[in-house]
Amino acid sequence: MMRSIKITPNYLKFGDGSCLIEMGETKIICASTIEEGRIPPHCEAKNTGWVTAEYSMLPRSAKQRTPRARNLASGRTHEIQRLIGRALRSVVNLDIVGKRTIIVDCDAVQADGGTRTASVNGAFIAMCLAFQKLQKEKKIIGKPVLDYLGAISAGIVRGKKILDLSAEEDNIADVDMNVVMTGDGHFVEVQSTAEGSGFTLTDMEEMLALARKGIKQIIELEKRIIKI
Numbered sequence: 040m041m042r043s044i045k046i047t048p049n050y051l052k053f054g055d056g057s058c059l060i061e062m063g064e065t066k067i068i069c070a071s072t073i074e075e076g077r078i079p080p081h082c083e084a085k086n087t088g089w090v091t092a093e094y095s096m097l098p099r100s101a102k103q104r105t106p107r108a109r110n111l112a113s114g115r116t117h118e119i120q121r122l123i124g125r126a127l128r129s130v131v132n133l134d135i136v137g138k139r140t141i142i143v144d145c146d147a148v149q150a151d152g153g154t155r156t157a158s159v160n161g162a163f164i165a166m167c168l169a170f171q172k173l174q175k176e177k178k179i180i181g182k183p184v185l186d187y188l189g190a191i192s193a194g195i196v197r198g199k200k201i202l203d204l205s206a207e208e209d210n211i212a213d214v215d216m217n218v219v220m221t222g223d224g225h226f227v228e229v230q231s232t233a234e235g236s237g238f239t240l241t242d243m244e245e246m247l248a249l250a251r252k253g254i255k256q257i258i259e260l261e262k263r264i265i266k267i
Contacts, residue, residue, distance in 0.1 A: 041191065041203045041253045048164055048264055055141075057166025060161035061112035063205055064151035069161035074140045088136025092162055094122035096147040096154070101206070119144075119155045122228060125220045126159045127166055129227045130188045135181045141169050152192070152206040156217055159190035160257055167265045184267040187222035189254035193246040195238065202249045214238045218250035221260050 042063030051057040054070040078089050094116055096105045123145060143165050166184075173179040192204045195214040195253035209215060213235045219228040231243060 040201075041256060042205070044160075044257065044260060046161065046164060046260060046264055047106055048168065054165075056170075056174050058161050058164040058168075060157050060164070062153055062160075062203065064149060065147070065153050065156045065157050066149040066152060067161050068146045068148055069158065069165040070146075071143050071162075071165040072142045072144070073169055073173065074142060076138055077140050078138055079140075085136075087133040087137065089133065090124065090127045090131050090139040090143075091140065092120050092124045092127060092137070092143045092145060092158075094120040094123060094147075094155075094158055095146045096150055100147045100150040101227075116193040117153060119158065122155060122217075122219075122230075123158050124161050126188060126190065126227050127162055127217075130163075130184055130186045130221055131166075132181070132183055132185055135179060135183055137179060139173075141166055143168040150206065152204050152209045156190035156192050156203075156219070159188065160261070163188045164261065164265060167267060171265075182267070185255045187258045187261050187267065188219065188227070189222075189261070190217065190219040190228075191250050191253040191257065192217050193250045193253070195242065195246070200242070200245050200249060202253045214242065214246070216243075216246050216250065218247065218254065220251065224251070 045061040050059040054072040055073045060067050098104050143162040147154045170183045193216045194204050194212040196208050196212050213257040214233050216231040
């Protein structure tokens, strides 16, 4: 069973798109920024735009204080923000974005498990709102977002397969899986790790089936909030 989920769009006064996403006790603020005329070098030759993400946890978002990233972000932070960026780009037509970059900042204000998957869901909403702004200003013609996007965790805890793990469940999980999917049912990312003994193909298929059901619910909520 998935924890309760709530998305509050336009949560921040400033920014080109934002939301607060709450999945259980996990709370993430996602805010997008449109940077005109700025694209990474590899996009120059292809004449495409870019979408990327940054992720961080506030110092007291979890039970133990997380030091602020003064200089270089941790390996975990790099991994998560690259995951978010890849997921967002999987549903964007970069060819019509133009010479601009959409940056989505995802800040965990309360972390109780599943911050990376909650960030993907919130970042998708914040990104879509930024694209809507560009469309309203007639800076983009066409459909930049090709499909909806959803993410959730699944795992095996004390021999039982569960969906959307809390921090307590994640800490004792035998297997932890993160799944990102598009609205049409295509997988974007599947990360699965055994913390103790290994898991079978049947275990994986059952966890994926759970994740598909959860992501379907998330995307139905997204559709009520934003139209692409």
